Amino acid sequence: MILVVLDHDGSKLRKGSLEALTRARKLAEALGAKVAGVLLAEGPAPVEEARGYVDTLYVAELGPYTAEQWAAGVLEAAKAGAKVILVPSSRQSRAYLGRVAYALKAGLLEDTLDSWTEGEWVYATRYAYLNRVTQKVRSGLPAVLTVKPNTTPLAEPLGGQGEVVALSVPSVPTVEVLERVQEEKKGVSLTEADVVVTGGRGMGSAEAFQKVEELALLLGGAVGATRAVVDAGWRPYAEQVGQTGKTVQPSLYIALGVSGAVQHLAGMNKSKFIVAVNKDPEAPIFKQADYGIVGDVHQVLPALIQAVKKLKD
Amino acid sequence: MKVVAVIRQVPDGESRLKIQGGRVDLSGATLILDQMDEYGVEEALRLKEKHGGEAVVVGFGPERTEEAIRTALAMGMDRGVHVVFEGYADPVTVAEALAPVLKEEAPTLVLTGGQQADWDSQALGAALAEALGVPVVAWTTALELEGETARAKHDLDEGAEWVRVRLPAVFTTQQGLNEPRYPTLPGIMKAKKKEIRKVAFQGGARVEILEESIQEKARLQKVLDGKDPVAAAEELVRLLHEEAKVI
Numbered sequence A: 001m002i003l004v005v006l007d008h009d010g011s012k013l014r015k016g017s018l019e020a021l022t023r024a025r026k027l028a029e030a031l032g033a034k035v036a037g038v039l040l041a042e043g044p045a046p047v048e049e050a051r052g053y054v055d056t057l058y059v060a061e062l063g064p065y066t067a068e069q070w071a072a073g074v075l076e077a078a079k080a081g082a083k084v085i086l087v088p089s090s091r092q093s094r095a096y097l098g099r100v101a102y103a104l105k106a107g108l109l110e111d112t113l114d115s116w117t118e119g120e121w122v123y124a125t126r127y128a129y130l131n132r133v134t135q136k137v138r139s140g141l142p143a144v145l146t147v148k149p150n151t152t153p154l155a156e157p158l159g160g161q162g163e164v165v166a167l168s169v170p171s172v173p174t175v176e177v178l179e180r181v182q183e184e185k186k187g188v189s190l191t192e193a194d195v196v197v198t199g200g201r202g203m204g205s206a207e208a209f210q211k212v213e214e215l216a217l218l219l220g221g222a223v224g225a226t227r228a229v230v231d232a233g234w235r236p237y238a239e240q241v242g243q244t245g246k247t248v249q250p251s252l253y254i255a256l257g258v259s260g261a262v263q264h265l266a267g268m269n270k271s272k273f274i275v276a277v278n279k280d281p282e283a284p285i286f287k288q289a290d291y292g293i294v295g296d297v298h299q300v301l302p303a304l305i306q307a308v309k310k311l312k313d
Numbered sequence B: 001m002k003v004v005a006v007i008r009q010v011p012d013g014e015s016r017l018k019i020q021g022g023r024v025d026l027s028g029a030t031l032i033l034d035q036m037d038e039y040g041v042e043e044a045l046r047l048k049e050k051h052g053g054e055a056v057v058v059g060f061g062p063e064r065t066e067e068a069i070r071t072a073l074a075m076g077m078d079r080g081v082h083v084v085f086e087g088y089a090d091p092v093t094v095a096e097a098l099a100p101v102l103k104e105e106a107p108t109l110v111l112t113g114g115q116q117a118d119w120d121s122q123a124l125g126a127a128l129a130e131a132l133g134v135p136v137v138a139w140t141t142a143l144e145l146e147g148e149t150a151r152a153k154h155d156l157d158e159g160a161e162w163v164r165v166r167l168p169a170v171f172t173t174q175q176g177l178n179e180p181r182y183p184t185l186p187g188i189m190k191a192k193k194k195e196i197r198k199v200a201f202q203g204g205a206r207v208e209i210l211e212e213s214i215q216e217k218a219r220l221q222k223v224l225d226g227k228d229p230v231a232a233a234e235e236l237v238r239l240l241h242e243e244a245k246v247i
């Protein structure tokens, strides 16, 4: 069996789950195995939608997320004999899968760009060294893979409705969630967005990000931020791009008032096209940019918004 | 109370990487104590200063990793253990290699970086926790001890949360948790005399690296002058629409 952990927002599957399913079907065909899914949920879960993609769907309602509880859920589903476990890459999935891999004595291939099999080996490509090096890696079976967002075509439903199996997962009471500090979610998710508009310290203030939001909305994209901006409290940490933030790989990345420090580049240097606006022609970000404007972001950004509006009309 | 900070040595993000024979060649690179692990060392020192006890640094990696262990000792850690292994070992194997040492040390808390700057892995903390049969709190930004438990704030995909966790436990560290101190000259002198126990690891890795390459995308670097912001913005939008075809 190839097991896919289906990520969701309580009402529908996330795009990353459909990418993981595509990967799973390819591996399943090569290994002569079936694809099963597992839905782990704090509360409601999109069971009906998920059944459309797999023959067997394991479901468990686990209460508040903890790494221990989610690892226990995956391990319970894997008991049916998972050769490969595929999971959409996210901060949370990568924070519990180390447990799963250790418990199963499995090889862990994180944030994979592509995956395939040869004999009893699973191969993958991935980035390393702060996103600068491409590695080809392999593991024997069993293997646990996380699937990097925006790398794989989305799976189509199968046309039938898979069997639903309720999992009974032992409760692991070692971590108690006291209080969620939920950040406001606006528009598309940063890691899945096809356009990211990031503001840096050069934006000058939290208020100036209204214009960043406006451009992102116009382009159907998400807002990103540098660490300097997050440290200043102008934007939430969930929007930070870079070594300690999120890694994004959109078709278009627009960096406004961003210097281009290596720790920031680590989160966006694989974007298809990079645009930079900076008043300093020597800013390192220009070396990484396909297109750039040397100028004051307070003048260039409103002009950009107007120009995009004009194009859309 | 005993706190263990688990550390590794990695190339400085600013240093240029070379490829030799299909693998990354670090011979010319500046190697440092991983900055993510540094937050763990700093937190271990602060916990010790507040609650007493011992702060131990445990390093994994080739012989040269001793330099990074010395840096942690110079920051103030009491003593070091070095699990010596030449070559590549994936994070799950690293956890296996460190498990006997950590079980013997029996710390109240284990701290390690949220991500490693060489393999871009985020798995070590969770794998260590599984090896020890204790909980893990990932991407910690605040940590307070309360007797048998700790209260911690940590990041999720969207937002953050406060948790209460039973000790012993593993915490992965990152920016925001603290500001790591610099080693002082007396600290560096003292570190030279501190004990580093060497332990060999004979296992083999579960994951193999077959090939490494640097594929830097050649960027177009078309830079426009923004003296006339409206003209520059219109030209940029035209290029993105007609040439790059991304809007």
Ligand SMILES: Cc1cc2nc3c(=O)[nH]c(=O)nc-3n(C[C@H](O)[C@H](O)[C@H](O)COP(=O)(O)OP(=O)(O)OC[C@H]3O[C@@H](n4cnc5c(N)ncnc54)[C@H](O)[C@@H]3O)c2cc1C
Pocket (backbone or CB within 6 Å): A199, A200, A201, A202, A203, A225, A226, A227, A228, A229, A240, A241, A242, A243, A244, A245, A246, A256, A257, A258, A259, A260, A261, A262, A263, A264, A267, A277, A278, A279, A280, A283, A295, A296, A297, A298, B035, B036, B175
């Ligand atoms: C362990 C570690 C992890 C890190 N992780 C991250 C991370 O995940 N993400 C991250 O972003 N950083 C990270 N950093 C920090 C990183 O090193 C940089 O400090 C940070 O990226 C700088 O942010 P910035 O570009 O917004 O600010 P600055 O470097 O201050 O750059 C601001 C830029 O704006 C330009 N500017 C100013 N005013 C204007 C104007 N009016 N119009 C146009 N341009 C203007 C300036 O010329 C300058 O180039 C990390 C650092 C460490 C040590």
Ligand SMILES: Nc1ncnc2c1ncn2[C@@H]1O[C@H](COP(=O)(O)O)[C@@H](O)[C@H]1O
Pocket (backbone or CB within 6 Å): A178, A179, A181, B144, B151, B162
């Ligand atoms: N030690 C703590 N334990 C639990 N909750 C806390 C603690 N400190 C702050 N909070 C709460 O966490 C939220 C965010 O805190 P902060 O990020 O420190 O502003 C606020 O609602 C605080 O009331």
